[in-house]
Amino acid sequence: MTLALHLADIHKSFGSTQALRGADFSLRAGELHALLGENGAGKSTLMHIAAGLLRQERGEVRIHGQLLSAAAPKEAMRLGVGMVHQHFTSVPAFTVAENVALTARWQVSPQGMRRKVNELNRRFEIDLDPDAIAGQLPLVLLQRLEILKTLATGATVLLLDEPTGSLDEVESHRLLGLMRKLVSQGSAAVLITHKLDEALRFADSLTVLRQGEVTLTGKPAEFTPGLVARAMLGADLVSPLTRPVTTPGEPIVCARDLTVDPVGGNGPGLRNASFTIRAGEIVGVASVQGNGERELLRSLAGLLGPTSGYLTIQGSSGFVPEDRTAEGVISEFTLWENLTLGMSRDAEWIRHGFIDRAQARHATNAIIRQQGIKAENSDVPAGVLSGGNQQKLIIARALLMKPALIIAENPTRGLDVRAALEAGERLVLAARDNVAVIFYSSDLDELLGLCHRLLVLHRGRIHEASVGAGRDGIGRIMLSGAAATS
């Protein structure tokens, strides 16, 4: 039987960096194949080569046995390869049907478009309203639209570049379930991801790339998570984090009947929440996105005013926003400027409203070294740092203010395994220093590993839970509130 996709001995370099050094990759028909690796391991490069978007320097690409002769996306598409990119490529003002027709180059009437989209919907069980406006779709449906568009081009080999990167766990699993159905009908799909659990749970095979080389390939059942993690990270494996042993100190946050209206008028907001967070405690917030977690965290950070109820916080707080580039750093500002941004008057290099730039650079350089931030010096724009290094800067900045409370919104979102562990490690260290930590994560395992206890949100109501409740127990509260737990 011929392979759906076969890449043999692929070499590719960008300037002086060798992105791929002799990578092999085989995808059988009817298979969901996870391609794992840290950021920069060469996953996307390899798949871009398969899709004809980049040309390898050595090695060959075969699609259903046929040789891909040049870097020609059209040729790859003709042979059946369709790539679903990480960023969305739909026209916001167009309907679902119009977007699909645009990509697939259908030249049919609006009724014809609708009919053909409904056909695809039925065949692949995608369930998208052909008349919905793309710009009004939630993230998860937008992601489905991308897949639908690729299927409409007649693709039999789907390459998905981190499709779950911006989705929470429940939505991710729904999407991966959909992928499983697709491959059960004979298509083949590659799932680029850095989320280990997804790969182990949903994929038929997995391949791990590290520094441009394949370090592991085979069936998920053959491997332990530890083995896969080591293949991704190399010998210097970062040990998985555990919550620090601390004795909770005095209460830092006291909330009684706290009610916060929803941001932008959508969702339930936060309803009558009462809870306490003590010094040295790590409290996790678990919820399906849009159940009030944003309102909870942002009201604690002082960015949203409560509608009713009481909220007292002893001491200052530091906030780590979810969207690093839109809210955490100013990309074109240098590192010292980004530190200045968060610290303002509290920075030691601000005196009487004047900036001592030499001192700012000096202090920032010290912080870069101390935090292990990979940057040449304090004059580098923050935009050139990787997500993990930006996050280190943001967390370090929050901690420099000596806050009593750290509020982190999905602090490991979009980070690769190592960077996520390092971000988590910093929260643990903060708690050891007697800072109260509250953080939301879309990764339940991360919450269960790091937190002392959890606040589970369902439709804006808070349910306290212990980490002992486990994945299933917590998941049940997230989906149906406390009533179903026992």
Place this chain on the structure above:
Amino acid sequence: MTLRSWRSGPVNSLILVLLASMSGLLVLAAGLIIFGYDAPAAFAALWRGAFGSWYALTSATLVRAVPLLLIGGGLTLAFRAGALNIGAEGQFYAGAIAATWIGLHLHGVSPVLAVTLLLLSSALAGALWIALPVLLRLRFGVLEVISTLLLNFVAEALVSLMVQGPLQEARHAYPQSDPIANEARLRFLPGTRLHWGFLLAVFICAALSFLIARTLWGFTLKAAGANPRTARISGRINVSRIIGIALLVSGALAGVAGGMEVGGVSYALYQNLSPGYGFTGIAVALLARLEPLAVIGTAILFAGLETGAGAMQREAGIPSIAVYVVESIIIIIVLLAEVAGRRRPAGVQASTSVLT
């Protein structure tokens, strides 16, 4: 276009502006030759009229640079904060009206006090003229680009009304005001027709530059302009307030420009007092890459081109409007260089010239 990436190293910017200016002049030369004008004579006249003599430099070019310095300097502040004040022309006229009105009533007052009052009232008038757009923007989200632009027409109509109504000269013959009191006039620097407002304008540009580069307030202004959301969430900056203040200051400085024009040059109010200072001021600020210190150079450059244009018209019979073509070409080239520079990877762009 956003204005946030409108910056680069000082040396590169200088080379770029010089090259762009040369290109603009080359295009002018080509045009003159094609249409059969005596190009060398025209350029000689342009040079003589702008920078060719001590008199031309100080009494024509630098005098004309004063409003451009004030308007251009003020606009760098607004643009850096992410606020697009396109209404400096109107704020200039508001300042001119206020200066004229108060200047007419200052007979017998001590000159220092009279000039101070004249400048303060023009600043206040300029700020008031932009207060409505500021309010509309902060309260209702009305784009200041539109509201400030539209108020230009209102200001021009108001000047027209004033010089034919309440402020018309005593004989009611001409559409202009009476000359303001001697006490309220800005004095000349020795040996020139240049009033000392020039020094004040240069000082203001230098002070703005210091404010933006070295103070925490200037830093928050840049942050608010570069990324308002990050500024608000991570910097806890009151972005609306910063934008409001930056707009008011730019309006006040444009008002002062109008006041100085009345107090130091025309001594009276009339229609078309400004040959488009408010718009040239935008070009001057952009060409200076929103760096107030560089505005000193670009304001003098454009003032020189425009005074030279007058000489070119008188001596070589070439319509002075030709110089606006040169100005436009300079702006277009600098804009193109900026776009080309932005296409590069961020790391490269930060360290290399935008020219190569």
